Amino acid sequence: MAALLATWPWETLGSFKYALYGPFLAKILYTRQEEDRSQAIWCFHILMLCVLRCFMYQSWSSFTNMLFLTRNRRILQQGVDFKQIDQEWDWDNFILLQAGLATLIYYMFPDLVNLPLWNTRGFIAVVLLHITTSEPLYYLTHKYFHGNYLFNNYHSLHHSSPVPQPFTAGHLTFLEHLIMACVIGIPILGACFLGFGSVMMIYTYVLMFDFLRSLGHCNIEIVPHQLFEIFPFLRYLLYTPTYHSLHHTEMSTNFCLFMPLFDLLGKTLNPKSWEMHKQFSINAGKNGRIPDFVFLAHVVDMTSALHAAFVFRSYGSMPFTTRLVILPFLPICFIVMLFMWAKSKTFLVSFYNIRGRLHQTWSVPRFGFQYFLPFAADGINKHIEEAILRADRLGVKVISLAALNKNEALNGGGTLFVNKHPNLRVRVVHGNTLTAAVILNEIPEDVTEVFLTGATSKLGRAIALYLSKKRVRVLMLTSSTERFLKIQREAPADYQKYLVQVTKYQAAQNCKTWIVGKWITPREQSFAPPGAHFHQFVVPPILRFRRDCTYGDLAAMRLPEDVEGLGSCEYTMDRGVVHACHAGGVVHSLEGWSHHEVGAIDVDRIDLVWNAALKHGLKPVSSVKQLV
Template identity: 65%
Template sequence: MAMSSPLSSWPWRSLGSYKYLLYGPVVGKVVQEWREQGGLPLGTSWCLHLLVLLALRSLTYQLWFSYGNMLFFTRRRRVVDHGVDFRQIDAEWDWDNMVIMQTLIAAVVVSSSFFPATSDLRLWDPRGWALALLLHVAVSEPAFYWAHRWGLHRAPLFSQYHSLHHSFRVTQALTAGFGTPLESLILTLAAWAPLVGAFLAGRGSVSLVYGHILLFDYLRCMGYSNVEVISHKTFQALPFLRYLIYTPTYLSLHHTEKDCNFCLFMPLFDALGRTLNAKSWELQKEIDLGKNHRVPEFVFLAHVVDVVSSMHVPFAFRSCSSLPFATHLVLLPLWPVAFGFMLLQWFCSKTFTVSFYYLRGRLHQTWSVPRYGFQYFIPFAKEGINKQIELAILRADKMGVKVISLAALNKNEALNGGGTLFVRKHPNLRVRVVHGNTLTAAVILNEIPGDVKEVFLTGATSKLGRAIALYLCRKKIRVLMLTLSTERFMNIQRETSAEFQQYLVQVTKYHAAQNCKTWIVGKWLSPREQRWAPAGTHFHQFVVPPIIGFRRDCSYGKLAAMRLPKDVQGLGSCEYTMERGVVHACHAGGVVHCLEGWSHHEVGAIDVDRIDVVWNAALKHGLTPA
């Protein structure tokens, strides 16, 4: 096995999440000083300052990452209009390795005898700040430019160290910390040279340490944010600023074309070295004006389930949103923050974009209604929720969106009749409103083994229950329909021809299914109700939220879902509890509607005759059962 190049991989890469134990000595030192001094060593412990800096630096990266992914704020000013996929997320998973390395190096330095104690330093020294600024311009900027251009971008260093950093077209704030140990050391030397110079000259201060390091991280994150933040009008009014501060557009050109724009923060050195990309300023103007923005052809209108799951959105924590949703204990302290954000959404009362991806060259976006699952069951909230859904549909229509698909509770029959309310109210809609339940029914039906002769169906008179019952009876499968309403049952039975009506059987109690091993669940089942199922029963389900598997001698299916085609691009988040690349069937139904270019609305009752049509169309476009 060939040996890797020195400083091309991190020494703690095999530790996984246990790498954070490397902070143990620093924490231990603070605890020791705390015990010795009888209180928190606020003014005497450099190690405590390092931990505070660590928290502030991590917060800086996180806030810039969140801002860059808040598409409802930034979608019109994105530099590269593509998403970050799972491959990039996995590659950049340990983006904070550079922060760990710098913290450990700093801990060694401040523990040495020649480094001044915090008690010997001023809180503020303007001459130290001026000296640090001078050293940054005279030393750090040209040194990094030289090392970046003539070192990392030349063989063999580029292929061995820097190529991975350039392997992804879209940058994010977390990409700023992603690199090999050699790259991180070069960046650390450039970042800390002004600090070292100021301290050697006797002009160091506590504020300089905080200010310089945090400002350095801030500018790095801004450049990598992929969102234009500086107005082109500022550069028009003050042209010299173009050479003093870089922009996200400026940095993106370096990542897409590589052999230009090598500067750290100041394009002046690219101008002096004749490596300034001629498109930098004009492209920055176009992006600032929103000319890079694309209107999505398909929108999936989702909703948040609860407060905890709201932290699963892509602009919160990438490590959470890129994996199927699960309740992590580490997120529980942030519950008040998420709750506050929920209240803010209620007051703002606008839909917001959550994520996007490209499929067959078409832009697909997920919008979210600012309402949480429990609100859909509050009687007085019905009107407000429908108003928000209606506004989202009208906004999509105005933008030129072709298809908008409604998520589970947004198309609730009691809420708006499966979307019929909006279609009737606005008969001239150009956007097609789709509930996607046709494909949901198709997925459930195709899960049922071909040798099944009898099924037990709860939620039998709902939209999905009705369609499933009518479809199965045509296949001469006996359907035990659990419903107390004889009138509803009779109405459904009359929809099929006389030869198939005998296969629809009304039952009113669960014990009627005690010998049936195929249950299709459209209504939530308690443990007591599940006990009526015989051993070996499989529970297919389309109930939200899904039932809890209490029976160990039975098997439980997941909610109907489909896997997107392999050529999907820019998908980097999981849809609630779904695996990577898997979406709910109603979402997939809207995708198929868009790809097929169907001109009808799919609202209200499911057309049973179209179940096979939609299923075959989904398979044709590369969607597969999950």
């Protein structure tokens, strides 16, 4: 059983807790009587302050997770994983709590909150009251909560987040936030009781309080050490992210709210605080740890661009779906897209660790539709080439290309870059060998005939040749006899008879195993017999039109169980699941293979790559979906 006041009263409501803001909005919208107008104004300020506070924490979270800006300033290097994100999902409970307490204060002291817009003396009063009451109250209470009983039953929740984040600041129990409400409320109420209160004083103090809480938990050192060298006493008046991060790693030190002066007076100041801060500040401009593996991704469309972890962390931690709540942000995304098209370079999106090896995802600043604009090809290849050369300079061992970045028509599956730069130390990998292996291992062993679209593509060729050696008859849909014969001649003479050219979908009316490598319409799907299964390696996936057939997902694999720091989903994939081409690069890195994997797929390596993936703990992800 949870300790008293350890859980939130509205914990069972989930997202419906936001309905508790409804009375505030209703009061604003439906007030008509003169005597109720002051209540409406007070409700308006409460709601506005709640919105601004959420925006404050969200802005800090976005900045913290902009790894392309902050990667060299990180204090704790591990990533934020799904477990921490889920634990901190309801980080904003305290904002709702304090909104309710503010309303209670209004009804208790209606004359007290009839405030002017500005009062200069109020700012002075609130600062003095903060220093003399809030800081020592927080320090003593915080230190007390590190005692065995209170820590185990309450404060351990806050310290269960291994990597401090702005949202971690709100990750406390109900009891702790009641005390925090006193800490933030005493200076405001004190200034008002003294007759110095003002609307701007409340806004400024509350938002500055949230700003400094976010600063301490951001895990990014942005305070220059030179500031403390010029003004030494300032280090006791303002804490830094490094200072507060030490409290999360050495919990018997650095208990202060914002002012290390109270740790100095209480003899709990960590002696490493200033030296560590100086080191992180000095090293901020230097490259950090070099990744072993880089996956070079790209943006699919404007809605999926909002799925990045630095936009909305919680949204990025779930498989991508288009939601109505993100639609208002599309105009902003469109402007960013134009800026990226004109100026941006490849940027770091996320990272994770497998057995101590750092894996990073970089993204080319191009959206999916741009890959199909003829005039954009050279610019896209330039970005990909720059990313490969940058990885080579850094000492990255393997760089793997995402779907459109290795388009055959664009750069020959990466061949263009390997031929242009024959002395590359970094290995360029398209990962399609493992993609082929995943698709082939989904096909039941008793299948004797398959229908293959996209048959002369890179993947289609490899699948056809592999299956022919298994004595499976492959109906290859292609209108190009020349390309078909070229593939057929690659098969050993005894197996060439298993490769059959067909030019119409009607040829597959009796074939229940379809392998789709080229997008097919609902009408074309109608030629499949009832009970057919559609395997696919086509982007975007085909529409699930047939109710009497089943559909497979795109080829994917689940990363090993010992993956660390993974906190975002790869497009529509589930947590911990990546596209097979991404997984192919991971295997290439873990195996330490020294060859490039570009151009045509080596059919003889399909089983080798598959077995290597299983050996390293990657697992196939196969799901069969049927319309109901």
